[in-house]
Amino acid sequence: MKAIIPVAGAGTKLRPLTYTQPKALIPIAGKTILSVIVDQLLESGVNEFVFVIGYLGEKIQDYVASNYPNLKCSFVTQNDRKGIGHAIGLTRANIDMDEPVIIVLGDTICDYDLKKVLTSDVSLIGVQKVDDPRNFGVAELGPEDRVTRVVEKPLIPKSNMAMVGIYFIRETRIMFEALETVFSRPVAKSGEFPLTDALEEMIAHYKVRFDAFRINTWFDCGKKETLLSTNATLLKYAAQQRAEEQSDVVIIPPVSIAKGCKIRNSIIGPNVTIGEATKIEFSIIKNSIIGSYAELEDVLLHGSIIGNDAFVRGSSQSLNIGDNTEIDLR
Structure with a gap:
């Protein structure tokens, strides 16, 4: 079975980190966001992947080739940021x-x-209840969690079941036909073609059955x-990775x-992820993510990336610092 993984977004909410690094490659709990997704799919029997790349896409390609x-x-390039629906359409x-195909x-x-999910007899959409669904694609559900309608970021939601970004599609040909129908319409004010619109076309016009499956944790x-909160949660369940013992270091798991x-001469933890070949001296670091090849000296960091x-x-300080940056706070 194939998986489609769109990783072409610019990750604007995580800048300045994402000016020089794709969001999918940010370290988290000893892995990257992308490796968590790929490993999960591999362990469940998915044997082929299609990555939709764009911004800094060569770094995604290098990472996959190396790891x-x-x-x-295979890799498909989305040069224009026209949304997830457009990204999926490029993989035809x-x-x-x-x-069938799974989209994550x-x-x-x-x-x-x-x-x-991968053995389901019908197409599926992953959902989770949220307090404010207006910023999500929303699934309206009928009896036995049958999806009756999906809407992208509704102003007045009729459901609080947000779509989390996992879709199992059995009717693959129909999905691409529905995408072509969506592409023939005027583009939305956002300039994007949401995948939600194609799913709704499949439900309303093609009468494809979608069931919702509920996510344990999102x-x-x-x-x-x-x-940072996600990093702390995943660290509790991840196999702990430790550098070889250093002098005068206190480690507070996880x-x-x-x-x-x-x-x-440092205290590390709790809830800290540190990338490879990083140097830390005379510092206290907690609840933070530190990239690779960084150097930290005489700092107390909390809630930092x-x-x-x-x-x-x-x-x-509490910092959010991108790659290749030098900061002297003295």
């Missing part, structure tokens, strides 16, 4: 029209029974605060410290 050298995959030549958005980390990777790190190759020296 999944035997992965059967890479997908077998007579086989590249920033969607969820806890759910994936094997059960990890939000869209903003700094929620990304933490994930990648290989090649040099840490001394530090990019790759960043240099920070100095005071106590």
Whole structure:
């Protein structure tokens, strides 16, 4: 079975980190967002992947080649940011029209029974109840969780069941036909073609049956605060990674410290992810994500995200720093 993973978004809510690094490659609980998704799919029997890339797409390609050298995959480039529906439409030549496909958005980390989803007799949409559904695609449900209608970011929602970004499609050919119908219409004010519109076309015009399946947990990777919260939650369940013992270091679990790190005279944790080959001295770090090849000296960091190759020296702050940055807080 094939999976389509759109990772072409610019990740504007996580800037400046995403100026130089795709959101899908931000480290989280010892992995990246993308590797969490790919590993979950591989473990459940998905054997081929189609990645829709765009902004900084070459970094996605390099990452996949380096970390999944035997992965059967292809890459499709979305040059224009015209939404998820447009991204999926670009994959038509890479997908077998007579086989089901699973679509997982590249920033969607969820806890759910994936094997059960992949063996479903009908198409499925992943949902979770939210307090304010106006910023989501929303699924309206009938008896036995049958999806009766889907709407993209409704002003007056008739349901609080948000679509989380996981779709199992059995009627693959019909999905692409529905996408072509959507593309023939005037583009929305947002300038994008939502996948939601094609799903609604499948339900209303083609009478395709969609059932909703409920997500156990939906990890939000869209903003700094929620990304840090997700990192803390996933660290509780991840296998703990530790750098080799350093001098005068106190580790407060859970933490994930990648290989090649040099840490001394510091306190690390709880809820800290540190990328590889990072150097930390005379510092206290908690509830933070630190990229690879960074250098931190004489700092007290909390609730912070530090990019790759960043240099920070100095005071106590809450920071959101992109790659290749030098900060001196003294």
